[in-house]
Amino acid sequence: MLGVLLQIRARGTRSPEQGSSLAELAEHIVPHCATLRSLGPVAAPMSGAVSDLSARMILDSRGNPTIEVDCCVGGLLRGRAVVPSGASVGTHEALELRDGGTVWAGKGVDGAVSHVNGEIRDALVGMDVADQRAIDTALIELDGTANKARLGANAILGASMACMRAAAEGSLWHHIAGSGPSSMPVPQMNILNGGAHATSNVDVQEFMVVPHGFDNFPEALRSGVETYHALKSVLKEEGLLGGVGDEGGFAPNLSRNEDGLRYVLDAIERAGYAPGNQISIALDVAAQEFCQGDGYHMDGQVLSGTELGDLYSEWLDSYPIVSIEDPFGEDDWESWTEFTVREGRRVQIVGDDLYATNPGRLLRGIDLCATNAILVKLNQIGTVTETIEVIRMARDAGFGTVISHRSGETSDDVIADLAVGTDAGQIKTGAPARSDRTAKYNQLLRIAEQIDVYTDLF
Ligand code: 2PG
Numbered sequence: 001m002l003g004v005l006l007q008i009r010a011r012g013t014r015s016p017e018q019g020s021s022l023a024e025l026a027e028h029i030v031p032h033c034a035t036l037r038s039l040g041p042v043a044a045p046m047s048g049a050v051s052d053l054s055a056r057m058i059l060d061s062r063g064n065p066t067i068e069v070d071c072c073v074g075g076l077l078r079g080r081a082v083v084p085s086g087a088s089v090g091t092h093e094a095l096e097l098r099d100g101g102t103v104w105a106g107k108g109v110d111g112a113v114s115h116v117n118g119e120i121r122d123a124l125v126g127m128d129v130a131d132q133r134a135i136d137t138a139l140i141e142l143d144g145t146a147n148k149a150r151l152g153a154n155a156i157l158g159a160s161m162a163c164m165r166a167a168a169e170g171s172l173w174h175h176i177a178g179s180g181p182s183s184m185p186v187p188q189m190n191i192l193n194g195g196a197h198a199t200s201n202v203d204v205q206e207f208m209v210v211p212h213g214f215d216n217f218p219e220a221l222r223s224g225v226e227t228y229h230a231l232k233s234v235l236k237e238e239g240l241l242g243g244v245g246d247e248g249g250f251a252p253n254l255s256r257n258e259d260g261l262r263y264v265l266d267a268i269e270r271a272g273y274a275p276g277n278q279i280s281i282a283l284d285v286a287a288q289e290f291c292q293g294d295g296y297h298m299d300g301q302v303l304s305g306t307e308l309g310d311l312y313s314e315w316l317d318s319y320p321i322v323s324i325e326d327p328f329g330e331d332d333w334e335s336w337t338e339f340t341v342r343e344g345r346r347v348q349i350v351g352d353d354l355y356a357t358n359p360g361r362l363l364r365g366i367d368l369c370a371t372n373a374i375l376v377k378l379n380q381i382g383t384v385t386e387t388i389e390v391i392r393m394a395r396d397a398g399f400g401t402v403i404s405h406r407s408g409e410t411s412d413d414v415i416a417d418l419a420v421g422t423d424a425g426q427i428k429t430g431a432p433a434r435s436d437r438t439a440k441y442n443q444l445l446r447i448a449e450q451i452d453v454y455t456d457l458f
């Protein structure tokens with residue numbers, strides 16, 4: 001399979017007897033099933049019924065409303081979760097319910113909040129908080145739509161994640177992993193922001209550094225942070241230093257997109273690291289954002305999918321790029337396959353908008369050899385159980401798995417534990433700046449005190 005070169009699967013296999021963890025829960029899920037109803041029984045070691053569930057509106061990192069859910073067991077607050085929100089949102093994602101109208105510029109979440117405080121609370125109170133599968137199945141059935149449009153994926157995911165947190169005794173990553181493998185993920189750190197996350201002229205949404213050539217996570221993180229600061233110096237010298245984008249990376253205007261690669265490469269060297277050996281580059285092109293009827297509008301040109309793929313191949317020849325996310329539009333399957341067949345042995349090709357963490361779309365991608373990796377976002381699909389199912393399916397196909405934040409985030413750090421507890425191998429969570437981004441890195445530093453497995457994936 002195309003992911004072989006990346007040796008992602010070499011990171012360990014899972015035993016079929018994995019206790020009652022969420023990872024094991026996913027293990028039991030028949031990969032091609034459309035619903036969760038057919039799951040086999042899973043033991044629930046931690047008991048306790050949900051005694052209350054309640055939601056409120058809080059603000060995210062862009063100053064937009066989002067939903068926070070509290071889960072009580074035995075009358076005590078045991079789990080709290082906040083739902084993130086995207087800017088470059090794929091068409092195939094589960095629906096994020098917003099109120100519309102003029103209040104909060106249409107982005108209010110009063111409807112989603114009232115769904116949690118009403119129907120969802122009524123359905124979940126009394127259920128065993130440790131039975132994530134039953135909780136998520138109840139949520140899916142209660143909603144009754146294919147894309148969670150009735151109750152809202154934000155309402156559903158908030159409830160699902162709050163229950164997961166409430167069920168965890170001790171570390172969340174350990175609760176997720178159970179007796180299965182866990183590891184510190186290699187981060188993709190978005191230090192130069194463009195696309196929908198910045199007001200610059202840069203089409204490529206994310207220029208990231210990937211500190212893979214290190215013995216442990218804290219050292220890798222430090223090298224990425226030092227490179228972030230080095231990039232600031234590089235851009236300052238060039239007279240290009242302005243503000244930062246939504247994910248904390250610098251957001252300069254550039255003459256052409258390739259300049260972003262050049263500046264990031266300069267920064268890696270200036271920070272004293274070996275490009276390609278210690279730190280490489282990853283891109284999230286988010287090409288759907290500049291895909292129009294007549295082709296891809298980049299650098300003032302209109303390119304076909306084949307021409308855009310050729311441009312990426314030139315970049316691969318010239319820069320230490322290990323991963324390209326969303327190089328083509330979300331429905332341009334042909335271009336994806338053409339590029340992956342040609343380049344999938346020398347670069348990780350990640351589907352984000354293409355898959356939208358949706359098992360059906362992932363299966364199509366596996367069949368078509370459209371990518372060799374998937375980006376995983378909890379709120380694209382809407383429940384914890386379905387997310388872990390998708391991770392399992394991807395791993396079984398030999399795909400790389402990258403657990404991801406959204407551009408609209410909060411201090412909720414659940415993706416750090418999810419990445420570790422599912423042994424995903426990679427995490428994408430922005431620049432090492434702004435507390436909505438550093439919350440995840442800081443949680444990973446805490447977890448690194450307990451786990452030292454850090455594998456060089458590239
Ligand atoms: C992406 C994400 C996160 P958004 O495209 O991968 O970086 O952006 O949340 O805006 O979809």
Ligand code: MG
Pocket residue numbers: 284286325326352353375
């Ligand atoms: Mg993306």
